[in-house]
Amino acid sequence: MKERIYWLCWQTIMPGSARRIWQLYKAFGSLKAAWEASDKEIQSLVGTNSRAAEALLKARSCLDPIREIDELNKIGAEYITYKDPNYPENLKSVYDPPPVLFVLGKILPVDKLAVALVGARKASSYGLAVAQKLAGELAKVGITVVSGMARGIDSASHKGSLLAQGRTVAVLGSGLNVVYPRENRKLLEEISSSGAVITEFPLGSKPEAWHFPMRNRVISGLTRATVVVEAAQKSGALITADFALEQGREVMAVPGSIGSPLSRGPHQLIKQGAKLVENVQDILEELGITSLFPEENTHQKMKIKLNKSEDSVLKIVTLEPIHFDEIVYKSNLPAQQVLSTLMLLELKGLIRQLPGRYYASSEVG
The missing domain is CATH 1.10.10.10 (Winged helix-like DNA-binding domain superfamily/Winged helix DNA-binding domain)
Incomplete structure (x- = not known):
């Protein structure tokens, strides 16, 4: 088998374990050599008496990589390895990037210019309107909008980009064939037809709680900046912002009402030095790409006549x-x-x- 398929093998039996896969790569010189290594060699690396080693060896002996590829083909998906030319450039520079991504749709070079919009699942009407509007305006100037396809701010961000006929990328905390939340099935189809839906978790992976911090690091890693619209003080959106800071990316936040618990997360970030976002120009200026934005005021009410x-x-x-x-x-x-x-x-x-x-x-x- 070609070297490339061994990346798929390890990602399938060790989902969400990028660091361990990279350890195998470094220890054996290639993932093909790691796959072909003896049980004793693998045990010496992960621990001779560990249950993890036993489970890993059993999974390795049972995996049929051709079957995995066939299952991906059935749903129109593909896998991209770190060594492939279409692996997202922004993600390559993060610490322990996913060795393999499973993809519905296409990742394109233009996705290098991307911004993440994230926030609360139980968002207010204000937050939903802001997220959808910002996403639409970013899309209109050719910026890919990245989010996690969760309820609330994530979904509004994807929808805003789609309505503007722009590109959007959804990062899942589950397998491509496990839609979460279920009501977003149609949204997933729309995103994959014009953008991309990606995950580091193989087919059939359920949306377990520990998957979402892993997903959040990919969201921030794919982008040049993360914008938090609404978030409680302890939330996944703030975890994404923390990853963005660790990865050397910009962090921005949209202010809200001082009486809303959903404003505490963004306000906390602003106090810590995050860029305050009132409109899309603020995002573009922080990225140094204001020349992309049309000179006319996009907030005009489309010249609708009012009495x-x-x-x-x-x-x-x-x-x-x-x-x-x-x-x-x-x-x-x-x-x-x-x-x-x-x-x-x-x-x-x-x-x-x-x-x-x-x-x-x-x-x-």
């Missing part, structure tokens, strides 16, 4: 949900006029109605 009452009400409705009664009070307009104005603004796509007679803007900035 006086629409303009007045729109200035009151922001990304923070506001109750109908408060809009009436602040606008100093009759309640019926405010109601009809809100309906018109919603039809024009400028605001969204939320449960409980609350309203929020559809635009960032």
